[in-house]
Structure formats: C-alpha cells, structure tokens
Amino acid sequence: MTDEPLVLGIETSCDETGVGLVRGETLLFDAIASSVDEHARFGGVVPEVASRAHLEAMVPTIERACAEAGVTLRDVDAVAVTSGPGLAGALMVGVASAKALALSLGVPLHGVNHLASHVAVDIVEHGPLPEPTLAMLVSGGHSSLLLVPDVTHDVRSLGSTIDDAAGEAFDKVARVLGLPFPGGPHIDRVAREGQVVIDFPRGLTGGRDMERHRFDFSFSGLKTAVSRWVAAKEAAGESVPVADVAASFQEAVTDVLTRKAIDACREHGVGHLQIGGGVAANSRLRAMAQERCDAAGIELRVPRPKLCTDNGAMVAALGAQMVLKGRPPSDLGIPADSSMPVTVVSA
Amino acid sequence: MLTLALDTSTSAIGVAVLRDGEQPVVGVEVNARAHTELLAPLVERTLAQAGAGVRDVTDLAVGTGPGPFTGLRVGMVTAVTMGYALDVPVHGVCSLDVLAEQALAATDADEVLVATDARRREVYWARYRRGADGAAEAVTEPAVEAPTGLPAEVRALPTAGRGPLLYAELFEAPLADVLDVDPGVLARVAARRLAAGTPMPVEPLYLRRPDALTTAERAAR
Ligand SMILES: [Zn+2]
Numbered sequence: 345m346t347d348e349p350l351v352l353g354i355e356t357s358c359d360e361t362g363v364g365l366v367r368g369e370t371l372l373f374d375a376i377a378s379s380v381d382e383h384a385r386f387g388g389v390v391p392e393v394a395s396r397a398h399l400e401a402m403v404p405t406i407e408r409a410c411a412e413a414g415v416t417l418r419d420v421d422a423v424a425v426t427s428g429p430g431l432a433g434a435l436m437v438g439v440a441s442a443k444a445l446a447l448s449l450g451v452p453l454h455g456v457n458h459l460a461s462h463v464a465v466d467i468v469e470h471g472p473l474p475e476p477t478l479a480m481l482v483s484g485g486h487s488s489l490l491l492v493p494d495v496t497h498d499v500r501s502l503g504s505t506i507d508d509a510a511g512e513a514f515d516k517v518a519r520v521l522g523l524p525f526p527g528g529p530h531i532d533r534v535a536r537e538g539q540v541v542i543d544f545p546r547g548l549t550g551g552r553d554m555e556r557h558r559f560d561f562s563f564s565g566l567k568t569a570v571s572r573w574v575a576a577k578e579a580a581g582e583s584v585p586v587a588d589v590a591a592s593f594q595e596a597v598t599d600v601l602t603r604k605a606i607d608a609c610r611e612h613g614v615g616h617l618q619i620g621g622g623v624a625a626n627s628r629l630r631a632m633a634q635e636r637c638d639a640a641g642i643e644l645r646v647p648r649p650k651l652c653t654d655n656g657a658m659v660a661a662l663g664a665q666m667v668l669k670g671r672p673p674s675d676l677g678i679p680a681d682s683s684m685p686v687t688v689v690s691a
Numbered sequence: 692m693l694t695l696a697l698d699t700s701t702s703a704i705g706v707a708v709l710r711d712g713e714q715p716v717v718g719v720e721v722n723a724r725a726h727t728e729l730l731a732p733l734v735e736r737t738l739a740q741a742g743a744g745v746r747d748v749t750d751l752a753v754g755t756g757p758g759p760f761t762g763l764r765v766g767m768v769t770a771v772t773m774g775y776a777l778d779v780p781v782h783g784v785c786s787l788d789v790l791a792e793q794a795l796a797a798t799d800a801d802e803v804l805v806a807t808d809a810r811r812r813e814v815y816w817a818r819y820r821r822g823a824d825g826a827a828e829a830v831t832e833p834a835v836e837a838p839t840g841l842p843a844e845v846r847a848l849p850t851a852g853r854g855p856l857l858y859a860e861l862f863e864a865p866l867a868d869v870l871d872v873d874p875g876v877l878a879r880v881a882a883r884r885l886a887a888g889t890p891m892p893v894e895p896l897y898l899r900r901p902d903a904l905t906t907a908e909r910a911a912r
Pocket of ligand 1: 485653
C-alpha cells in the first residue's frame with residue numbers, strides 16, 4: 345500500500361526529541377532522543393537544557409528515523425509537528441525544523457496539537473479510532489479527559505487537573521520518598537513490594553466537588569497528605585515504610601483517574617476508553633483500568649508504553665490522518681503556541 | 692555556487708541569497724519576538740526575489756550567535772535541517788564577526804568594538820582589528836558581561852550592535868547604522884572563509900550555562 349501518504353512527525357514539546365514516520369495508518373519507525381538524564385541532575389525538566397538538547401539531536405534523529413524506516417526524505421509526502429502546547433523554547437526548535445523540512449522538500453506542513461496526537465497514536469497501534477472515543481491523557485504535563493468525535497478536527501475537553509498534573513504528583517511524591525526523577529517508574533517499581541494500607545485522600549470525588557468538578561482532577565492535596573504523613577513518621581522517630589506509602593499513593597491516583605474516566609464514558613454513552621501519556625505506562629493504572637472497564641463493558645485501548653510517552657510517531661499518526669481526511673495544511677508562518685488549547689487540533 | 696545565509700542572533704531576522712560575483716538579495720524583518728513565525732516565509736520570499744528555488748542552494752551559512760538563545764536556535768535549526776534535507780554543507784559564522792565586518796566598512800578606524808544586547812543588563816561583545824586583507828580579525832573571544840565591566844578604552848572604540856542604543860552613556864562612539872547582522876555580509880564572510888579553507892563549525896555560542904541549579908548545588912547552598 346505504498347500509495348498511502350508517508351508522513352514525518354516531529355515532537356519537541358518537552359524533553360524528548362521525537363521523529364516518527366507513519367505511512368497511512370502504519371508505523372514505520374519511531375526515533376527518540378531523550379535529555380532526561382541531563383535533567384535528572386536538576387531534579388526536574390529544565391527548559392533551557394531541553395531546548396539545547398533538541399537543537400543538537402534534531403538532525404541526527406531525523407536521519408536515524410529515515411534510515412531505520414528504510415525511506416529517504418524525498419519519499420515524505422507531508423511533515424507534521426507539535427505546534428503546542430508545551431515548553432515555548434522547546435516547541436520552537438521542532439516547529440522551525442519542521443518548517444525547514446517542508447520548505448526544502450516542497451511538501452505541506454501540518455502543525456498539530458500535542459494532546460490530540462496522544463489520542464491519534466493509538467491508530468497505529470490498534471487501528472482506526474472508534475468515533476467518538478473517550479480519551480484520558482495523564483503525564484507530567486497534562487491530566488485531561490477528552491471527548492473525541494473526530495481526532496482531526498473535533499476534540500472536546502470534559503475536564504482537566506485544577507492544580508498538579510498526575511505525573512507531577514508522582515515526581516513530587518518520589519522526591520518526598522527519596523526516589524530519583526522521574527518519579528513514575530520508581531514509584532511503580534517500589535509499590536510492587538508494598539501494601540495499600542494508608543487511606544490517602546481522593547481529590548474532587550466528594551459531593552460538592554462532584555457537582556462543580558465532576559471530570560476535573562486535583563493531585564496537590566494528595567501530594568501534601570503524603571508529605572505530612574511521611575513527616576509525621578519521621579518526627580516520631582519511626583522508619584518510613586516507603587513501599588507501602590508508594591503503593592497507597594499510587595492506589596489513590598489510579599482510583600481517581602479510572603473512576604472519573606469510566607464515569608465520563610457512561611455520562612457520554614461512549615463504549616471506548618483510550619489512555620495515553622507517560623502515566624499510562626504505570627502498571628497499576630493499566631491493571632485497574634482493565635478491571636473496571638471489563639466490569640463496565642467498556643473497551644479499553646492503551647498503546648504500548650513507548651507510544652504513551654511523548655514521541656514523534658504520535659505526531660506523524662495525527663499528521664497522516666490530516667492528510668487522509670483532506671484537512672488543509674498549516675501556513676509556514678504558524679507560531680509555536682505554548683498554551684495551545686486542547687480543543688484546537690491544528691494550527 | 693548559491694549561498695543561502697540566515698541569522699537570528701539579534702532582534703532582526705535576516706536572510707540573504709548570494710550568487711557568485713553578484714550582489715546579495717537580502718530580506719530582513721525586525722521583530723525580537725517572532726523568529727519562529729517569520730524566518731521560513733522570509734526564506735521562501737527572499738529566494739523567490741532572487742529568482743531561485745531551494746533546489747538551487749549549494750551552501751548554507753548561519754550566524755551562530757552569541758545572541759538570545761531562543762531566537763538563535765530558530766536560525767540554527769532551520770539551517771541544519773535545510774542542509775540535511777537539501778544535502779548541502781552548512782557553515783557557521785560567529786554573528787559578532789559579521790557585525791565587525793559591517794563596522795569596519797562604516798568607519799576608517801582600524802579597531803572596532805561589537806556590543807549586542809544580551810539582556811539581563813549585559814552585552815555580548817568582542818573587539819576586532821582590520822586585518823592585512825581588510826577583513827575583521829578578532830582581538831578577543833566573544834564574551835558576555837555587564838557593559839560597565841568593559842575597560843573604558845574598549846568602550847571608546849567605534850561600536851557596532853545595539854549595545855550603544857541601550858547603554859548610551861557607556862559607549863562613546865556608536866556606529867548608528869550598524870545595529871543588526873546584515874545577512875548579505877554573513878554570506879560573503881562564509882564564502883570567503885570557505886575559499887580560504889577556514890573551518891566553520893555549526894556550534895551555537897551560548898556563552899552562558901542554563902539557568903538552573905543541580906540538586907547537589909541546591910543542597911550545598
Ligand atoms: Zn505528552
């Protein structure tokens with residue numbers, strides 16, 4: 345099926361330089377250069393460090409993606425890029441590079457929304473998206489519930505975090521527990537050795553909050569509760585049961601996430617739930633989501649962990665949908681929009 | 692040979708198309724906040740004005756700064772990506788060197804200073820003299836510093852760049868017509884260095900480390 349459009353996607357909204365190649369609805373290759381090790385020294389992502397790394401990695405990553413996919417740039421039919429939301433300086437590197445590619449190759453440019461790309465990536469994993477799909481995106485930068493009638497032009501926000509992103513809560517709690525950055529994988533690992541014995545608060549799940557914030561999230565109270573609990577143990581001279589705290593915290597987060605996601609599916613009569621973003625790599629979240637979806641008769645779609653975290657394939661996947669559905673390309677003058685609204689799919 | 696030159700190290704976004712033995716065709720837009728938006732369309736327009744297309748480009752030249760990081764990277768990533776996509780070499784030129792060439796063309800003096808806006812009440816600067824071949828020869832390495840930190844006799848030199856606009860009381864001899872990088876001059880410097888076999892690495896001149904403390908540094912405070 346070589347008459348399907350070959351789309352190169354570029355993602356630089358945070359600390360991963362991603363270049364993916366998708367032909368139609370098939371992933372050819374997904375190349376990633378991450379600066380996460382450089383950020384670990386700082387205990388969090390430093391925007392300037394990320395931007396410098398993007399500039400260095402950009403061309404080598406494009407080169408590697410093409411080589412591994414067995415294509416040359418001359419074969420590329422369109423270039424897609426994350427034009428927002430994300431870190432402004434980091435986005436600009438990707439957007440400028442994508443424009444340079446489109447201009448050099450004489451092909452259309454599609455500036456697309458990072459969050460819509462997280463949804464679209466599942467097309468190359470599990471085939472065409474059911475329409476509508478209910479998507480929950482959870483990462484260090486976002487926590488959103490989206491109703492997606494058409495990923496190329498109609499994405500609706502049902503709710504999002506009102507304070508910390510889910511992944512941010514993992515990072516902060518990891519720091520409290522003396523675990524390294526990024527916190528997600530470490531908490532997941534340590535929690536396997538622990539028991540859920542502490543009843544940490546579930547933000548925005550009570551009566552009043554459920555009226556105003558039914559599909560919103562809040563994780564900052566949970567993070568504070570964990571810090572206080574740990575501080576109290578330490579003050580009492582007792583040792584902190586790190587594995588139990590990690591397991592109990594993780595349980596609270598995944599309970600809220602899955603509960604609200606399934607509630608949203610029911611409310612909107614949607615039979616499919618897709619989970620994406622870095623936190624979707626969490627093993628407890630995947631297991632609990634599966635259990636609860638099965639019980640509710642909802643089909644769960646979660647891409648493999650590598651496609652849940654930020655990558656170029658997701659941008660290429662959405663770009664390919666844009667081409668296949670005949671959506672108009674972006675102008676070469678588009679900005680990098682660090683606060684691009686989730687409802688705006690393309691620039 | 693057709694050189695496409697780009698510089699985004701200052702408030703000006705500059706593009707030039709230079710064919711052997713011809714005057715460069717130059718496009719410049721002054722806007723410190725819109726490098727990402729303006730550069731690619733300006734490249735397209737300037738090439739069209741020169742009656743050329745991207746496929747005609749044989750060499751790329753890019754100003755490597757120093758300059759405000761975000762804007763600087765837009766020009767650099769555009770140049771290296773185009774170089775890769777078009778399979779042509781990319782040559783890096785220190786942006787202050789280009790301003791020095793412009794300064795020497797604007798004055799009879801044999802020594803000049805370049806001082807550009809580094810924000811945070813500092814300037815990027817370097818001192819140059821007229822070399823034997825008439826080209827600007829760097830006397831000092833590019834540096835970033837508060838303008839008050841430059842010796843008085845250095846500040847008294849004819850000075851190019853926007854430093855004198857920002858700190859008028861400190862720079863006595865501003866070259867008022869030489870504020871931003873002229874991409875046509877950048878293209879010429881690159882062509883001359885290429886002919887001379889001078890290496891032109893495409894490395895951004897940041898001169899400052901990222902603004903962040905490591906967890907170890909924070910703990911040591
Ligand atoms: Zn993301």
